[in-house]
Amino acid sequence: METVGIGIAGAGNVGGALARRLIDDRKAIREKTGLDLEPRRVVVRDTARDRGLPPEIIATEVMDLVSDEGVDVVVEVMGGIEPAGDLVVAALKAGKPVVTANKELVAARGPELLAIAADAGVPFLFEAAVGGGIPIIAPLMESLAGEKIRRVMGIVNGTTNYMLTAMSETGADYAAVLAEAQTLGYAEADPTADVSGMDSASKAVILAGLAFGVWVSPSEVHREGIDGLEPADFAAAARLGHTIKLLAVAEATSGGVVVRVHPTLIPLTHPLAGVRGATNAVYIEGDSVGQLLFAGPGAGGMPTATSVLGDVISAARGIVAPSVVVPPVRVEVGEHGDFGALETQWCLRIEVEDAPGVLARIAGVFGSLGVSIKSMRQDGRGDGATLLIVTHAAPEAAQRKAHEGLVGLSSVREVASAIRLEGDEA
Numbered sequence: 001m002e003t004v005g006i007g008i009a010g011a012g013n014v015g016g017a018l019a020r021r022l023i024d025d026r027k028a029i030r031e032k033t034g035l036d037l038e039p040r041r042v043v044v045r046d047t048a049r050d051r052g053l054p055p056e057i058i059a060t061e062v063m064d065l066v067s068d069e070g071v072d073v074v075v076e077v078m079g080g081i082e083p084a085g086d087l088v089v090a091a092l093k094a095g096k097p098v099v100t101a102n103k104e105l106v107a108a109r110g111p112e113l114l115a116i117a118a119d120a121g122v123p124f125l126f127e128a129a130v131g132g133g134i135p136i137i138a139p140l141m142e143s144l145a146g147e148k149i150r151r152v153m154g155i156v157n158g159t160t161n162y163m164l165t166a167m168s169e170t171g172a173d174y175a176a177v178l179a180e181a182q183t184l185g186y187a188e189a190d191p192t193a194d195v196s197g198m199d200s201a202s203k204a205v206i207l208a209g210l211a212f213g214v215w216v217s218p219s220e221v222h223r224e225g226i227d228g229l230e231p232a233d234f235a236a237a238a239r240l241g242h243t244i245k246l247l248a249v250a251e252a253t254s255g256g257v258v259v260r261v262h263p264t265l266i267p268l269t270h271p272l273a274g275v276r277g278a279t280n281a282v283y284i285e286g287d288s289v290g291q292l293l294f295a296g297p298g299a300g301g302m303p304t305a306t307s308v309l310g311d312v313i314s315a316a317r318g319i320v321a322p323s324v325v326v327p328p329v330r331v332e333v334g335e336h337g338d339f340g341a342l343e344t345q346w347c348l349r350i351e352v353e354d355a356p357g358v359l360a361r362i363a364g365v366f367g368s369l370g371v372s373i374k375s376m377r378q379d380g381r382g383d384g385a386t387l388l389i390v391t392h393a394a395p396e397a398a399q400r401k402a403h404e405g406l407v408g409l410s411s412v413r414e415v416a417s418a419i420r421l422e423g424d425e426a
């Protein structure tokens with residue numbers, strides 16, 4: 001049996017778990033797959049740290065993974081754009097399959113890296129880049145390759161889903177749940193990439209690229225984070241029979257692919273509403289297949305290493321039996337579609353003055369822009385009255401203008417929040 005040499009850049013949460021799995025499970029993998037996989041070089045920055053790995057395979061030069069003839073498959077689990085990008089390009093050009101978990105790199109340079117891989121005739125695989133341990137990339141690339149996908153909606157960031165679940169279930173405020181998430185290790189000391197929606201945006205770009213064949217730039221994704229959410233938003237959502245999730249949504253419109261990340265009200269009956277804690281889920285709507293839900297652990301060394309290991313096995317199969325090599329995938333770089341033209345539904349929480357004609361003036365703002373009101377409810381009376389307005393679907397641009405119009409009304413004290421809804425209207 002031919003042994004396939006594996007080189008791993010990075011031995012942190014994911015790389016460390018992968019290297020140990022390759023060593024501990026070598027026999028089991030061989031028996032199950034017929035492949036003998038051997039970790040031959042593991043590259044880190046700090047060689048002094050004990051990682052429970054044989055010291056002779058620990059190294060520090062990333063590019064040695066390309067020149068080392070004993071390395072047949074290169075795994076990049078360092079993170080960041082550089083030197084990860086240089087390593088991936090050099091390895092692919094040298095004819096070595098590459099496996100990565102690096103969503104930031106794949107989102108930023110996916111089409112280029114896939115094209116280099118296709119030209120070199122080797123696979124570039126990134127199952128772990130979205131949804132950690134959830135198999136979602138291979139289903140999109142292979143099982144759903146012939147499906148006309150209309151929309152992909154995902155809870156693709158475990159940190160924020162943990163925090164939103166806690167806010168929804170305990171009534172605690174943002175600062176308290178962030179502090180708790182940091183204490184428990186669900187949130188980084190600097191949580192910006194997660195709470196701002198940046199991490200979700202990278203994953204949304206990858207999902208959109210594979211679902212629609214069009215790769216938009218991560219900087220074009222409309223992005224709103226969760227830091228402005230208040231307990232009152234969750235109380236309002238509950239009154240409407242909804243909950244709030246940070247959704248990454250990608251859809252094909254006549255004007256192009258629109259990708260967005262924002263807090264979203266979804267009905268409690270929606271399959272994504274029951275996705276709690278750090279769990280991730282991706283919901284796909286296809287013309288022929290209907291609705292699909294993929295759910296599971298979106299992070300963690302071991303679950304993520306499972307996805308990476310699956311890709312390593314695919315790549316190794318292609319080396320041992322070239323006829324089963326993973327077919328090349330090419331995607332186009334595309335212009336982002338016009339979000340303003342997309343039909344969205346909004347829920348607005350408005351503090352109003354106790355004066356005659358207020359409701360008529362508010363309704364007039366919506367009516368003048370062609371946005372119809374689905375429901376309006378009032379909590380409290382007099383000067384402390386709060387209105388909760390849910391609109392019917394209307395172009396995003398009109399919804400934003402209505403929001404601006406309300407902010408400008410003298411009888412409106414404050415538009416306390418404006419959150420989009422999904423899954424409420426067919």
Ligand SMILES: NC(=O)c1ccc[n+]([C@@H]2O[C@H](COP(=O)([O-])OP(=O)(O)OC[C@H]3O[C@@H](n4cnc5c(N)ncnc54)[C@H](OP(=O)(O)O)[C@@H]3O)[C@@H](O)[C@H]2O)c1
Binds near residue numbers: 045046
């Ligand atoms: N953690 C997860 O649950 C998860 C889930 C899905 C995807 N991912 C992705 O997987 C990748 C790795 O994540 P992680 O959590 O495993 O990261 P991590 O724990 O920070 O580990 C990074 C590893 O890369 C090494 N490294 C970084 N820069 C290097 C350089 N220039 N030269 C040599 N070695 C270098 C580090 O070496 P030292 O140990 O010496 O510092 C460390 O071993 C990232 O792209 C991440 O987005 C992670």
